[in-house]
Amino acid sequence: MESNQLGQKIKKLRTKLSLSQDDFARKADVPYTTLTKVETGVIKKPSVFVVSKIAKALGVDIEELIK
Numbered sequence: 001m002e003s004n005q006l007g008q009k010i011k012k013l014r015t016k017l018s019l020s021q022d023d024f025a026r027k028a029d030v031p032y033t034t035l036t037k038v039e040t041g042v043i044k045k046p047s048v049f050v051v052s053k054i055a056k057a058l059g060v061d062i063e064e065l066i067k
Contacts, residue, residue: 004041006051009065011039013058028057 014024021039025032030053037043038050046054048062055062 004044006066007039007041010054010058013060017058024057028053030054
Protein backbone atom coordinates (compact mmCIF):
# COMPACT_ATOMS: atom_id res chain seq x y z
CA MET A 1 0.00 0.00 0.00
CA GLU A 2 1.25 3.46 -0.88
CA SER A 3 2.51 5.78 1.84
CA ASN A 4 -0.80 7.35 2.81
CA GLN A 5 -3.42 5.45 0.86
CA LEU A 6 -4.87 4.06 4.07
CA GLY A 7 -5.27 7.51 5.62
CA GLN A 8 -6.86 8.89 2.46
CA LYS A 9 -9.27 5.96 2.25
CA ILE A 10 -10.27 6.38 5.91
CA LYS A 11 -10.85 10.10 5.40
CA LYS A 12 -12.92 9.51 2.26
CA LEU A 13 -15.13 6.92 3.96
CA ARG A 14 -15.45 9.07 7.09
CA THR A 15 -16.54 12.14 5.13
CA LYS A 16 -19.04 9.98 3.22
CA LEU A 17 -20.61 9.23 6.60
CA SER A 18 -20.65 12.99 7.33
CA LEU A 19 -18.61 12.53 10.49
CA SER A 20 -16.06 14.99 11.81
CA GLN A 21 -12.71 13.59 12.93
CA ASP A 22 -13.76 14.15 16.53
CA ASP A 23 -17.10 12.36 16.17
CA PHE A 24 -15.53 9.53 14.24
CA ALA A 25 -12.70 9.08 16.74
CA ARG A 26 -15.32 8.67 19.47
CA LYS A 27 -17.39 6.26 17.38
CA ALA A 28 -14.32 4.17 16.57
CA ASP A 29 -13.07 4.40 20.16
CA VAL A 30 -9.61 5.56 19.09
CA PRO A 31 -7.83 8.68 20.35
CA TYR A 32 -8.53 11.77 18.21
CA THR A 33 -4.80 12.41 17.79
CA THR A 34 -4.27 8.85 16.54
CA LEU A 35 -7.03 9.24 13.95
CA THR A 36 -5.69 12.55 12.65
CA LYS A 37 -2.15 11.16 12.46
CA VAL A 38 -3.34 8.11 10.51
CA GLU A 39 -5.39 10.27 8.11
CA THR A 40 -2.51 12.68 7.47
CA GLY A 41 0.11 9.95 7.13
CA VAL A 42 2.12 10.78 10.25
CA ILE A 43 1.38 7.24 11.44
CA LYS A 44 2.08 5.17 8.35
CA LYS A 45 1.42 1.75 9.83
CA PRO A 46 -1.22 1.89 12.56
CA SER A 47 -1.66 -1.21 14.68
CA VAL A 48 -4.07 -3.91 13.54
CA PHE A 49 -6.07 -3.13 16.67
CA VAL A 50 -6.58 0.52 15.61
CA VAL A 51 -7.29 -0.37 11.97
CA SER A 52 -9.81 -2.97 13.13
CA LYS A 53 -11.68 -0.41 15.27
CA ILE A 54 -11.67 2.11 12.42
CA ALA A 55 -12.95 -0.47 9.90
CA LYS A 56 -15.73 -1.54 12.25
CA ALA A 57 -16.82 2.07 12.81
CA LEU A 58 -16.81 2.66 9.04
CA GLY A 59 -18.83 -0.49 8.48
CA VAL A 60 -16.25 -2.10 6.20
CA ASP A 61 -14.09 -5.21 6.40
CA ILE A 62 -10.53 -4.67 7.54
CA GLU A 63 -9.36 -6.34 4.30
CA GLU A 64 -11.31 -3.82 2.24
CA LEU A 65 -9.71 -0.96 4.13
CA ILE A 66 -6.10 -2.10 3.74
CA LYS A 67 -6.14 -3.37 0.14
